[in-house]
Amino acid sequence: MGTSYIATDPLDYILAGNRAYQQRTTKRDPNAFALLAQGQAPEILWIGCADSRIPETTVCHCKPGEIFVHRNIANTVHADDLNAASVVEYAVTHLRVNQVVVCGHTKCGGANAALGDADLGQTLNMWLHPVRELRRKHKFELEGLPDDDARAAKIAELNVQQSIEVLKQHPAVKRAANERGLTLHGLIYDIGAGELKILSESGSKKMNGLWTPP
Amino acid sequence: MTGKEEPKEVRKYLQQSHDRIFENNKKWAEEMQKKNPAFFKDLSAGQSPEYLWIGCSDSRIPAEAITGLDPGEMFIHRNIANLVCNVDLNVMAVVNYAVRHLKVKHIVVCGHYGCGGVKAAMTPKDMGLLNPWLRNIRDVYRLHQAELDKITDEAKKYDRLVELNVYEQCRNIIKTAAVQQCWAENEYPVVHGWVFGFADGLLKDLKFDHEGQLKEIQKIYDLTKDA
Structure with missing residues (x-):
């Protein structure tokens, strides 16, 4: 990983990658791009971390056109963030996705940073403030864990649950949950294993792995 | 269904x-x-990615897949119509983390022809919650109204607005303190504007002139002093 392009210009490297992708895709299905050009009808909105190690379409072995995506620092959904709210509005109201996934992950730099007191600069301090608040609220639970990796994993989970709570209040999500059974899902991606896990939330209604907001 | x-x-x-x-x-x-x-x-x-990618949420453009990159190689932000808004803490946190902490070498803003967000912004319609976000694209239109109004073919006008939107977002990125200060010190990151076309599956380089634009921008937005 990440070594093959040292000899070449990094931009040429990805443009060459794009040409290879285009040729491979066209060879498999000559109409692939013509079909994609007609429009998108993804079933899933994925809200994940900007972290380079979790390319959603790749780790889910999906094809272009299947997952609508928002990725930001530490997969955080703030109630007052118009960026994420606009993505949710577009995906739910206009594209009519039926499932919204919030995916956190182990070894998250954002979660780690939120566990410490380092000054990350005003922009990041402000963005991560809600995650640091989680750390304060769950202080005893976090202190009881064996090491920093476990604490980072726990805060990643709490952060996913909090983002889901915020999403449940989004007007488009509320409406779609009532009218056509849109569901919300919390996931954790284990970077060291390459595996997705469903977060089981205690006290929530859980049916066959699906969690329907009340 | x-x-x-x-x-x-x-x-x-x-x-x-x-x-x-x-x-x-x-x-x-x-x-x-x-x-x-x-x-x-x-x-x-x-992770030590070389690239930051700011692209559209559109499901058809998974950044890593279309550039042939492996996990770990590209830091990603995706939103409606690949916008970089000046007061958006979400994207600013991403740019800040990528530039100051991960020290990415390239920042790519990638738009795409047939963008639903750009299309919506060209439509005279109340889009509810989406209005403020899409207003940024209407602003791009206003900045380039002289050029766009001259294009009579609707499809061509739409394509051009997609490109101009990418240009403006590239400019917004180089207005940030993180990018200006890191560039002054290290001569990176370099900002690039690209457009992905479904017709052929290829990326088109809009040849955004990073250095020239930076100089131009810094006449007004210079944030390198007293850093």
Whole structure:
């Protein structure tokens, strides 16, 4: 990983990658791009971390056109963030996705940073403030864990649950949950294993792995 | 799904489309392990991506897949119509983290022809919650009204607005203190504007002149002093 392009210009490297992708895709299905050009009808909105190690379409072995995506620092959904709210509005109201996934992950730099007191600069301090608040609220639970990796994993989970709570209040999500059974899902991606896990939330209604907001 | 199914059928369908992701993920993880047994162990040691990609949320443009990059190589932000808004803490946190902490060498803003967000912004219609976000694209139109109004072919006008939107977002990136200060010190990151076309599946380089634009921008937005 990440070594093959040292000899070449990094931009040429990805443009060459794009040409290879285009040729491979066209060879498999000559109409692939013509079909994609007609429009998108993804079933899933994925809200994940900007972290380079979790390319959603790749780790889910999906094809272009299947997952609508928002990725930001530490997969955080703030109630007052118009960026994420606009993505949710577009995906739910206009594209009519039926499932919204919030995916956190182990070894998250954002979660780690939120566990410490380092000054990350005003922009990041402000963005991560809600995650640091989680750390304060769950202080005893976090202190009881064996090491920093476990604490980072726990805060990643709490952060996913909090983002889901915020999403449940989004007007488009509320409406779609009532009218056509849109569901919300919390996931954790284990970077060291390459595996997705469903977060089981205690006290929530859980049916066959699906969690329907009340 | 046609929308006429019984509730039980809908549940079953949702369960299936949900489970498919997990089955696929397992398959993918196994394949990667087989190719390189240390793959996931190496990844858990940390990330040092060379690129920051700011692209559209559109499901048809998974950045890593269309550039042939492996996990770990590209830091990603995706939103509606690949916008970089000056007061948006979300994207500013991403740019800040990528530039100051990960020290990315390239920042790519990638738009795409046929963008639903750009199309919506060209439509005289109340889009509710989306209005303020899409207003940024209407602003791009206003900045380039002289050029765009001259284009009579609607499809061509739409394509051009997609390109101009990318240009303006590139400019917004170089207005930030993080990019200006890091550039002054290291001569990176370099900002690039690209457009992805579904017609051929290829990326088009809009040849955004990073250095020239930076100089131009800094006449007004210079944030390198007293850093």
